Amino acid sequence: MKKALIFQGGWDGHEPAQVAEIIKDILKKEAFDVTVTDTLETLQKEDLSIYDLIVPNWTQGTIERDQLTPLLEVVAKGTGLAGLHGGMGDSFRMETDYQFMVGGQWVAHPGDDGVTYTVNIKDEDHPLTKGMKDFQVISEQYYMHVDPAIKVHATTRFPNAKGPYVSDDEIDMPVVWSKKWGQGKVYYCSLGHVAEVVRMPEVMELMRNGMVWASR
Template sequence: MKKALIFQGGWEGHEPAEVADILAGILIEEGFNVKISDSLSTLEEDDLTTYDLIIPNWTQDKITKEQLTPLMEAVEAGTGLAGLHGGMGDSFRMETDYQFMIGGQWVAHPGNDGISYTVNILDADHPLTEGMEDFTVVSEQYYMHIDPAVKVHATTRFPVADGPYQTNGEVDMPVVWTKRWGQGKVYYNSLGHVAEIVRMPEVIALMRKGMNWATR
């Protein structure tokens, strides 16, 4: 049986425990044995290389070298990494090595929560987005700093909300991307501010496809 680890915590505004339960439910449906941990100490106490997939769900906060190094080494050795929103794309802001592995970092959400925007699916024939169509989300619209090495699977167009960034014109910002880290596969989805958004059928479908894709 495939093994997955979800470590959840950090800023409570992202409802990490509830979101972790939703993601665990998807994985269990897909035949995974899932462990959920609410402590970063699991990263130094467990043998992370025994997991086929790891889900970071930990917004902001700090991580020690003794915790981060085993995580990065496990992914480099082939353990998959997948996650969403700030739980993976805004974790451990001071750790640039972590951001290098993820492929991007949150920097802003103009207009804050409640922005209505479109998620554009780039290739409906790709396994990660197969059969999906563009859809609307009312939530935070994540503006990210992106590694040019990532492969982009869905985007959203800025600007929607007012702000000084508007003078740069329109920008298609990645929403879903993938990359490789050594032998490991990395999947990121910027949607999922709170559990209600994660429960959207489109977000569930994207995470189901993405977590399966990233698995060793």
């Protein structure tokens, strides 16, 4: 049986405990043995190499170097990393090594919550998005700064809501991507502002596919 670790916490607005339970349920249905922790001390005190997958679910916050280094190292050695929204894409804003591993960082959500936008699936034959079609979301639309090395699997079109950025040309912003960090596979999905959004069938499918794909 594969083993997964979810570490949850940080800003309460993203409902980290509730989202962690949804992710846990998805993984248990895929026959993972799942551990959930609400302290970053787990990263320095446990042997992370026993896990086939680690799921960060910790918006903002700070992380000590002796907590971050084991995470960076274990993913480089083959443990998978997968997560969503601010729980993985807006964690530990001062830690550029973490952002380098993830492949991007949240910088804005023009229009804030309640924006209606379309998620465009880029490759229906890829295991991460196989058989999926474009779908609409009413939530935050994440504007990300991204690593050009990522492989993009779904996008959304900007500009949508008003803001000074609308003077730029239209762009397709990554919503779902994958990359490698050493021997480890990394998966990210920018959807999932709160538990209600994570429960959307399309988001559940994307997370199931991504976590299974990323796991060692």
